[in-house]
Amino acid sequence: MRFGLLGAGRIGQIHGHNVAGMSGISLAAVTDAVPDAAQKLAAETGAAVMPVASIMNDRTIDAVLICTPTDTHADLIEQAMDAGKAVFCEKPVDLSSERIVACLNHISKANKPLMIGFNRRFDPNFAALKHRLDAGQAGNIELVSIISRDPNPPPVEYVQRSGGLFRDMMIHDLDMARFLTGEDMVEVHAVGSSLVNPEIGKAGDVDTAAVMLKTAGGVLVQISNSRRATYGYDQRIEVHGSLGMLRAGNQHESTVEFAGTQGFLADPVQNFFLERYANAYRLELEAFVAAVKGGKQPSPSGMDGLKAQQLADAATHSAQTGQMVRL
Numbered sequence: 001m002r003f004g005l006l007g008a009g010r011i012g013q014i015h016g017h018n019v020a021g022m023s024g025i026s027l028a029a030v031t032d033a034v035p036d037a038a039q040k041l042a043a044e045t046g047a048a049v050m051p052v053a054s055i056m057n058d059r060t061i062d063a064v065l066i067c068t069p070t071d072t073h074a075d076l077i078e079q080a081m082d083a084g085k086a087v088f089c090e091k092p093v094d095l096s097s098e099r100i101v102a103c104l105n106h107i108s109k110a111n112k113p114l115m116i117g118f119n120r121r122f123d124p125n126f127a128a129l130k131h132r133l134d135a136g137q138a139g140n141i142e143l144v145s146i147i148s149r150d151p152n153p154p155p156v157e158y159v160q161r162s163g164g165l166f167r168d169m170m171i172h173d174l175d176m177a178r179f180l181t182g183e184d185m186v187e188v189h190a191v192g193s194s195l196v197n198p199e200i201g202k203a204g205d206v207d208t209a210a211v212m213l214k215t216a217g218g219v220l221v222q223i224s225n226s227r228r229a230t231y232g233y234d235q236r237i238e239v240h241g242s243l244g245m246l247r248a249g250n251q252h253e254s255t256v257e258f259a260g261t262q263g264f265l266a267d268p269v270q271n272f273f274l275e276r277y278a279n280a281y282r283l284e285l286e287a288f289v290a291a292v293k294g295g296k297q298p299s300p301s302g303m304d305g306l307k308a309q310q311l312a313d314a315a316t317h318s319a320q321t322g323q324m325v326r327l
């Protein structure tokens with residue numbers, strides 16, 4: 001399988017290096033709106049630099065990795081599918097659910113593999129938790145708690161273009177709510193505050209948020225998000241069920257602890273997503289390649305991308321109006 005990569009920024013560099021390091025596949029071409037960014041990644045991985053149109057028209061390229069800014073994803077998915085490519089696209093598909101529906105309709109005839117980059121499903125700890133849930137270790141799921149806090153808030157200029165915390169950040173947790181419970185949500189009740197940086201509030205967004213969700217089967221899911229955690233990237237899950245509780249905690253920079261008269265001192269948790277989810281980014285691409293080679297539709301799908309976006313829209317509406325949203 002030969003890949004073309006669109007967008008050699010933060011996440012594009014991760015995926016580009018992962019593809020280049022996998023056996024049996026190759027990174028054939030890279031493109032970026034900033035030529036130096038494409039040139040640098042190409043030099044590091046042995047790929048060629050090519051314009052988007054050339055990548056789409058190159059029949060020797062089987063799959064396209066879309067790592068450009070969100071507002072380009074839907075157009076690029078459609079172009080790649082029209083050109084007969086399998087597509088791995090970073091989350092979210094688009095900030096508008098209507099645009100995602102139009103995109104999924106557009107590509108339905110092509111029926112080529114499409115996978116959305118909800119990488120947390122592939123984190124080895126979270127995947128192991130899900131595996132044990134499915135095996136019934138915790139019994140019937142009753143309560144799910146998802147804690148997701150960034151180390152530092154992004155610049156306000158980023159916040160202004162992000163679509164808001166629920167669409168930009170919580171979308172990962174909303175997808176995890178569906179993934180863990182195996183159900184769709186029927187109720188969404190969200191609250192948000194601007195407690196970390198007042199400028200984020202002035203930009204019309206929140207930096208601290210909590211959401212309560214209810215599944216069709218009655219399971220309750222709580223999500224807690226903050227744009228600041230003084231101790232690093234806080235990523236935890238707890239599932240309470242009829243037979244017990246399963247939880248997955250943070251990964252620390254090392255397992256070394258100091259013990260003294262004040263108690264135990266552990267290393268900080270891993271700083272941010274590039275470190276915390278390094279394995280997940282590699283494993284999600286391996287899953288994509290396996291699905292494409294096996295002639296299967298990969299998961300998470302475009303429909304998973306749409307459903308997470310619809311939950312983010314509902315949470316945004318609920319936080320803005322103070323009303324619970326029924327889906």
Ligand SMILES: NC(=O)c1ccc[n+]([C@@H]2O[C@H](COP(=O)([O-])OP(=O)(O)OC[C@H]3O[C@@H](n4cnc5c(N)ncnc54)[C@H](O)[C@@H]3O)[C@@H](O)[C@H]2O)c1
Binds near residue numbers: 037052
């Ligand atoms: N799954 C995750 O954990 C995760 C993490 C970070 C970002 N993302 C998603 O990945 C996407 C990119 O985010 P990022 O942080 O890497 O952004 P970034 O700004 O670091 O990189 C985007 C790159 O795309 C290039 N670009 C812009 N328009 C282009 C175009 N039309 N054609 C080709 N190149 C173009 C830019 O020059 C830039 O180098 C976003 O949709 C974001 O939501 C996902």
